Amino acid sequence: MIRTEEMLLNVGPQHPSTHGVFRLVIKIDGEMIIDAKPVIGYLHRGTEKIAENLQYTQIIPYTDRLDYLAAMTNNYVLCHAVETMMELEIPERAEYLRIITMELGRIASHLVWWGTYLLDLGATSPFLYAFREREMIINLLNEISGGRLTFNYMRVGGVKWDAPDGWIEKVKAFIPYMREQLAGYGDLVTGNEIFLNRVKGIGQYTKEEAMDYSLSGANLRCTGLAWDLRKNEPYSIYDRFSFEICTADTGDAWGRYQVRIQEIEQSLRILEQAVEQFPETGEVMGKVPKVIKPPKGETFVRIESPRGEIGCYIASEGKKEPYRLKFRRPSFYNLQILPKLLVGQNMANLIAILGAIDIVLGEVDG
Amino acid sequence: MSEKDKEQLKKEAAEKARAAAQRKREEREKKKEKSNDSASEMPQTTEDVTSNQDLEKQKAAAAAKAKAAALAKKKAKEAEGTETEPTANQDLEKQKAIAIAKAKAAAAAKRKAKNANENGDSEKAKAIAAAKAKAAAAAKAKGKITQAKETEVSEPITPSPQQPILDRYLNIVKEHYKDDILEDSYINRMSKHVPTIVVKLEHYYSLALLFKQHSGLHFEFLSELHGTDFETYMEIYVHLYSFKNKQSVALKVKMDRENPRVDSIASIWPGANWPECEAYDLLGIQFTNHPDLHRIMLGEDWVGHPLRKDYEPYDVEV
């Protein structure tokens, strides 16, 4: 009888749809995947090792380079960890600036995901639409921090710069614009039959599997588990805003898509309230010793990044440098389930599944 | 280059690195002895070294010495630290009964002292002087602890809101194990008051399984797993969360630094798979029964484990 030939295929590290230097060694029979083995580490820069020789403020630029699509959140998690250790008071205005920049970053990150995911599925235009909106966010963040991708904006105890004049008004004006565009996205993509056929029922897993594999963010919420650290373990001043945890109950790529699109909407809601409540005057930097020396001990904090639960563990010896710094990088954990999802799928689904997980290689490899 | 050549080269490189490390360790020990004995013997040692090695070696020796000194200091401090830790413990016990607390504290101190002695024993093989220094430090620490107790009495710390939760965990653990399987348990106030449990190495896996399966604990989500090199020991830090009970716990286990080996919990939480690989890659911790333990970040041909505190890059030029 005719038996088809199995072959080994290297997807990546240079491949248009692996979003960076991610490599996947798959065994295929025709187009059917029999076995998949992810290979990572091509972008490993040893951030944690480098950090052991740096002062805390010097580490902040390195966090920018982990999840380079949502650098504000990374900035924040490090500062938050140090602040938790030192029990510092953060000025009101700084907290609001942090929230606004982080939520803008979340929207930008989801927009990039949306554009590139559609690009993976073969539609070219959404990518450019998404980047138009992202560009506006980047410009806003550029204005406040001086950086377009790696912001290096937050500091232990506050933020580096106050918002320039008229900045809050610009954010305010951006919110209704983004809402309008979001509706347009729905018209272009969400109702498209081809798109729906590509994502529905693809890469499906149950709630239990998601928890077992330590998935977080939209990857966890798409199974129907309403789990968002902003709501469930409020940090900063998230408890002051009313917003909903977006969930879907399908557990497939379509669910993840819906969750992320709704999260943009929820982020806009938070932004709306934040710019409304934004204090007129105030400091943006708390009372922080010149040299930051957290007391001896250890801490682990986790917050909600666009990609999931980003955590920061610091073991301190009471010195200027951390004794051990470790980031819980959500993409690294989220990617683990990939081999399980791929078996029995074909090449086209591989891209749809990998894209829906939403990884950033800078974060996977640390 | 053929696979064999590569293999050969790798082996050679590893051998070299190992030899270097061995040499360094020997030197360090020698150094420690001598530096502890008297400073006047120093020149002799350097002569010793220079007679058979070049200038670089000297530098390395100096570095090793500094490291050894740091290590000794660190150990002394560690002893102090572990001694002060029980304060939290005692604090809670106090609420129940001061008398029991006192007895327990005494026992703890005794145990600690014994530990220190044991440590000293193992150190003896390396250097007796270090052990002596350590014993002295321990004694000093003991002095300190009494001091600490006094200050505590004067201004008591408000009990953590998480204290009842930790007590509940401990009760469940006590129900399931006859012997004391925990090394320590306390509230980590610095880490948002997370209940922290330090388990003995041999009970790590079974306790993890209990944590996942027991309905009162039910930690179905592994949030974080990583290792740390604390120079005197290796530690695995696991942060668990229960969506059902909305509680978290930090589970820790300590292991021997020279031969770090611990059971893998990837069979309990599949999400621990890659983090364990990462700990293996960067710290050299061996996870037994791991489904696919490999060097996930650096690749199999990397020499050394970078996050170890005594890591020296194999190729210094790079």
Added chain:
Amino acid sequence: MSGEFFIFIVLSLIAIGGGIMMINLTKVVHMVVALVFTFISIAGIYVMLSAEFIAVVQILIYSGAITIMMLFGIMLTRHNDQSETSGGGLRKFLIFLAILGFGLVFYLGIYQLELGEPSTSLHENNTEQIGIALYSKYIIPFELTSVILLVALIGAIVLAKRDDEEGEERE
């Protein structure tokens, strides 16, 4: 020499060349590609005989669908890429003799064949004529052929399906 003759020579040379290459090439894929050339030039010869419909169908079915099916099969299945050359000198000689005899017989046979007057209106609406012939004079053979094809189609599906199920059971 008319243009017709010239083109006939070219087409026949390609057809014969393709055939010879198909026999002599070592790689299976090369053989199939050589076969495509033969098919196409035969289609060209059909055009010269005013059988446009047959020519187009020849290209559509043979050089299009069937060769692609063959290539598809070759690429997807395990196979021995190189064919083996076999036979000794005597064997080759015998084959040569047989070919020579075959050629001689056909030459004599065709040379003396009387075909009658060639029809002059062949290229006028020949598709329509084929249709009319098929659906009037040859309707029963035509229908029978389609039934046989249908049976073959269903048979192929059944065979493939059973193989599939067996595979699943084994797993």
Added chain:
Amino acid sequence: MIEGLLTSEATWLHFFIYFALTLLLLLIVLGFVTYAILAERKVMGFMQLRHGPNQVGGRWGLLQTVADVLKLLIKEDAIPRAADKPLFILAPVIAFTPAFMVLAIIPFTDRFQFADIGVGLLYYIAVSGITTVGIVTAGWASNNKYALMGAMRAAAQMISYEIPLVMSVIGVILLTGSMNLNDIVLAQESGWYILWQPIAFIVFFIAAVAELNRVPFDLAEAESELVAGYFVEYTGFRWAFFMLAEYVYMFAMSALITVVFLGGWLPLPYLGFIPGAVWFALKFMVVIFLLIWFRVTFPRIRADQLMEFGWKVLLPVAIANIFLTALLKEWINLF
């Protein structure tokens, strides 16, 4: 014309006349391809908030494609060492030649046509199928797994979509009573076939997009999955051959759709004073624009869904259309 060639003496005069005519068509097609690529990039740019080419050749980037082709010509011609060299060289030619062959039968106006053969419609479909052989060969010869997968997809897609393509035009053939493209155009004087055969038009258009390997059916070269599919190893002019073939087919297919469903060179009522060539060009451009619009808007369909769609949706619909058309024709004949 084909009759003339077959029966005439092989004189140099005839040869040069045909050579000159062919050259003319070639130049027209190349001119079209040059500006079709530019138009596609411009339209895509317009739809995607970009400018498109605007540097080479003035504000409109009129010479952009020319510059691109020149660049491709002087690029290094790289053949992978592990490739099957003869096939690797042959494949672009096999893919490219039929693209020009199909142009011979398309009646651009009532006078400008090269070969008026009786089975014109079928000829187009048959000859365009040969390109797939070239694509499959290219994929195989490259000795690259992505290329091979692209080739397999192209083959499967071509086999599946040629059938609905043929089936859908049978309705048109039934109404016309001929497969000759001139007859088909002339039969539309009473109304374009897009009105008489709307189902056939939709099926044909979808199958045509699939035959052209364009979005949303661009599986064979799906860049996000197979990097570039069957031509992943090709560079320089060999690559340009594939691309050129693709655009020539786009030209030919749009022309065919214009002829079969949009009435070819026939004018709209009361607008007969505008020459046929202009009408043809207008209709033709509408089809081209539609194709570009598709490309900008749609995501890519998945291989198995493509097969399912072809066999389970398009084919039954096409067959139902034949049935309906037969009924329609009988009904018309009654009156």
